[in-house]
Amino acid sequence: xxxxxxxxxxxxxxxxxxxxxxxxxxxxxxxxxxxxxxxxxxxxxxxxxxxxxxxxxxxx
Amino acid sequence: xxxxxxxxxxxxxxxxxxxxxxxxxxxxxxxxxxxxxxxxxxxxxxxxxxxxxxxxxxxxxxxxxxxxxxxxxxxxxxxxxxxxxxxxxxxxxxxxxxxxxxxxxxxxxxxxxxxxxxxxxxxxxxxxxxxxxxxxxxxxxxxxxxxxxxxxxxxxxxxxxxxxxxxxxxxxxxxxxxxxxxxxxxxxxxxxxxxxxxxxxxxxxxxxxxxxxxxxxxxxxxxxxxxx
Numbered sequence: 038x039x040x041x042x043x044x045x046x047x048x049x050x051x052x053x054x055x056x057x058x059x060x061x062x063x064x065x066x067x068x069x070x071x072x073x074x075x076x077x078x079x080x081x082x083x084x085x086x087x088x089x090x091x092x093x094x095x096x097x
Numbered sequence: 098x099x100x101x102x103x104x105x106x107x108x109x110x111x112x113x114x115x116x117x118x119x120x121x122x123x124x125x126x127x128x129x130x131x132x133x134x135x136x137x138x139x140x141x142x143x144x145x146x147x148x149x150x151x152x153x154x155x156x157x158x159x160x161x162x163x164x165x166x167x168x169x170x171x172x173x174x175x176x177x178x179x180x181x182x183x184x185x186x187x188x189x190x191x192x193x194x195x196x197x198x199x200x201x202x203x204x205x206x207x208x209x210x211x212x213x214x215x216x217x218x219x220x221x222x223x224x225x226x227x228x229x230x231x232x233x234x235x236x237x238x239x240x241x242x243x244x245x246x247x248x249x250x251x252x253x254x255x256x257x258x259x260x261x262x263x264x265x266x267x268x269x270x271x272x273x274x275x276x277x278x279x280x281x282x283x284x285x286x287x288x289x290x291x292x293x294x295x296x297x298x299x300x301x302x303x304x305x306x307x308x309x310x311x312x313x314x315x316x317x318x319x320x321x322x323x324x325x
Binding site: 044048087 | 107145149153
């Protein structure tokens with residue numbers, strides 16, 4: 038995961054767009070917490086700039 | 098194996114400059130097994146370049162190919178069309194591979210995507226160490242199979258020097274003293290008497306000091322001529 042984050046940074050994307058959370062299938066609360074955190078983080082970062090033109094095209 | 102390390106993406110982008118069609122070429126031999134320039138790494142570099150140049154607002158056409166060995170012209174035949182159709186080739190082979198491409202394809206602009214580091218071995222997962230300096234006159238037969246040319250910071254033939262401390266090198270405390278290793282191994286083999294024969298100055302002409310090296314094997318050349 039660290040390598041992927043380094044690659045993203047090299048490419049010019051925010052490395053925090055990806056992260057791995059370890060948990061068991063029984064840890065529902067932890068899963069929700071992680072999903073919420075990632076959702077909040079991505080909302081703050083905004084859309085992936087590499088996908089923006091396609092998204093705009095679809096909406097038009 | 099030849100061990101290399103990938104150059105930073107920004108450096109590779111600088112090397113390819115304004116080339117529009119770029120071929121990233123991996124090599125299936127040494128740099129594949131040291132995870133620096135095989136098919137997988139070629140795919141990663143190609144994808145990274147695609148994404149990065151798009152983010153820069155000047156997307157390039159990036160393709161990728163991997164040959165078994167970049168250092169032999171015969172293997173490069175299969176990518177002739179791809180090379181000739183590219184404005185620039187990023188070679189993820191060692192320095193030999195880069196030059197083989199340049200020699201084979203006289204009109205190709207080829208740049209290195211790796212820094213060729215050394216000839217060495219993986220000592221643990223993700224760690225490689227230098228073992229051979231290609232000095233041209235191997236001394237391993239008198240040093241218990243441990244190379245003082247590659248592994249002693251001073252390439253001493255009659256070591257150790259005064260900087261050997263607790264079995265480690267003064268240049269880097271994490272580097273084992275090659276001569277300590279040689280002594281310990283000879284002692285283990287009960288062959289310490291080998292060290293009683295001081296070695297004369299080495300003929301460095303067989304190494305890089307004699308200029309670019311060349312080996313000619315007449316037996317093989319004649320065999321090739323006969324085949325023709």
